[in-house]
Ligand SMILES: *[C@@H]1O[C@H](CO)[C@@H](O)[C@H](O)[C@H]1NC(C)=O
Ligand SMILES: *[C@@H]1O[C@H](CO)[C@@H](O)[C@H](O)[C@H]1NC(C)=O
Ligand SMILES: *[C@@H]1O[C@H](CO)[C@@H](O)[C@H](O)[C@H]1NC(C)=O
């Protein structure tokens with residue numbers, strides 16, 4: 148006879164047939180042994196709150212080879228490990244890309260892989276950025292041997308638009324077999340030319356032989372201070388792209404690569420100091436935010452947002468542009484769907500000056516007072532998608548438009564069919580998303596993570612109270628929609644019984660204790676101490692000369708294009724304080740930290756500090 152709890156959980160799993168249940172999930176705990184140590188935590192821009200450090204993951208078109216890329220614990224060298232797509236165990240030993248500073252994107256091929264990373268140019272390279280600031284670069288390996296290496300920034304790349312570097316590589320790499328092209332979309336800072344000293348983004352296309360293509364669909368400079376990138380392949384250029392910028396919007400900018408009104412406004416977001424609520428994950432995010440439905444031309448996008456109220460004209464941007472205040476304290480999860488790479492389903496976000504509501508068109512997945520972060524999406528098939536996020540039920544959100552802190556309340560996994568939620572989300576305490584979510588040959592969606600105690604209650608890294616951690620083991624988790632070839636329903640039901648029973652104990656803090664991360668009584672470092680190391684400076688909006696909207700006056704662009712530090716202060720002085728951007732000085736700088744109240748003061752201060760290289764944390 149079945150005991151009551153078993154009958155109950157059995158009933159629950161049947162009832163949940165309309166959505167995801169414990170039976171939908173399979174973990175491969177510590178299946179992948181790494182050759183080198185990996186630090187699974189990356190500090191967020193400005194707050195230093197912990198984010199999962201991305202481990203790019205990809206599957207070859209024939210389904211035979213998977214690869215995982217990870218940054219060495221020393222923070223130099225990227226390792227690429229081949230992974231068995233059935234067992235998620237290592238196949239052979241890792242290939243190391245020496246000098247790589249970030250595992251910024253990975254494409255798997257039937258005979259190897261391509262990696263997007265950033266690295267310092269050899270010393271003595273003419274026209275290299277100062278202080279060995281890394282530049283973006285694409286590597287292709289075939290059967291373990293390097294077949295090409297192509298710089299996507301630095302000397303010789305879009306010189307007439309200015310030279311760019313990528314101190315942090317936030318962005319993504321995709322590949323289209325039909326187009327015969329790799330596409331990379333990443334955050335840059337220019338170190339020469341009209342946008343010198345400013346942060347923006349760049350789209351580059353590379354052919355299969357490694358040549359950097361200068362296409363009309365390439366872009367040297369797009370969204371100002373891009374705070375989140377979503378990029379997905381299409382059958383032809385331009386590939387599908389989305390940016391979150393620091394002026395208050397998230398744009399579908401496939402056709403314009405910029406932040407002007409010719410794009411499609413997905414949402415209004417409250418922004419400040421180069422941040423936009425970490426809508427696409429912030430530091431170490433910008434992956435698996437935009438997914439193409441299998442075998443279709445349609446796409447789905449997922450992000451987190453505080454909503455938008457009280458729209459007012461963004462006079463710095465000009466007519467037609469608005470900024471907004473946030474509706475909520477914590478962030479909720481939202482999705483948008485697109486019938487093709489350039490067409491959003493439903494209405495654009497409002498640009499009506501004076502409107503009370505700036506988010507009524509948003510398709511929300513959550514609506515509570517919890518703070519949601521680390522949202523990602525992948526598609527099971529032509530109609531079903533998996534949307535995931537992490538939650539802090541009682542968040543403390545100390546900083547406008549940044550992340551929040553508090554006790555981690557769980558990872559959530561929601562089945563979505565054609566833009567509508569199906570059933571309740573599955574909640575897990577010991578499974579996270581820390582790398583690309585990949586649709587496997589059997590129809591499941593699988594992703595890598597590190598089995599550790601996950602804490603979101605205080606800052607990490609050198610400014611935080613959370614101890615640093617390293618691991619040599621990667622776990623994988625796979626979700627099935629119930630509409631795949633990996634499990635019969637009989638198997639699924641019996642698994643439901645056992646996993647429903649075990650999940651209650653797995654959730655208890657004692658069994659979830661991690662060997663990799665020790666909870667210590669270390670003094671709690673507040674976010675203000677984290678802030679103390681960062682130097683504010685101002686950054687006006689800069690748009691690409693090639694993607695310029697006619698609505699942005701050429702006078703304004705000219706002013707920015709030729710601004711010295713002092714004229715920069717002039718051009719910014721008329722704008723709101725939120726249009727300034729915080730950056731930190733290079734690690735070699737010993738500039739004293741101070742939060743300046745206005746953009747003008749920021750600029751003046753920055754001028755006095757004589758910072759050479761500035762790193763942005765987003
Ligand atoms: C690489 O491929 C591109 C596009 O197919 C072609 O235009 C170019 O000539 C090729 N370059 C070399 C060096 O083969
Ligand atoms: C963001 O929202 C805050 C209120 O939380 C508001 O004070 C600030 O002005 C908003 N930022 C912008 C750019 O409107
Ligand atoms: C199951 O997958 C197929 C193939 O991708 C898809 O066309 C169909 O809509 C899915 N069925 C359901 C019930 O979601």
Ligand SMILES: *[C@@H]1O[C@H](CO)[C@@H](O)[C@H](O)[C@H]1NC(C)=O
Pocket residue numbers: 453473474475476477544545546547548549
């Ligand atoms: C807006 O967000 C900030 C954090 O970004 C928070 O402190 C503030 O309370 C929020 N405003 C509302 C109205 O919830």
Ligand SMILES: *[C@@H]1O[C@H](CO)[C@@H](O)[C@H](O)[C@H]1NC(C)=O
Pocket residue numbers: 174176577578598599622658659660661662
């Ligand atoms: C994670 O690790 C803990 C402690 O080693 C173990 O009890 C648990 O089963 C693991 N679970 C998952 C899903 O990773």
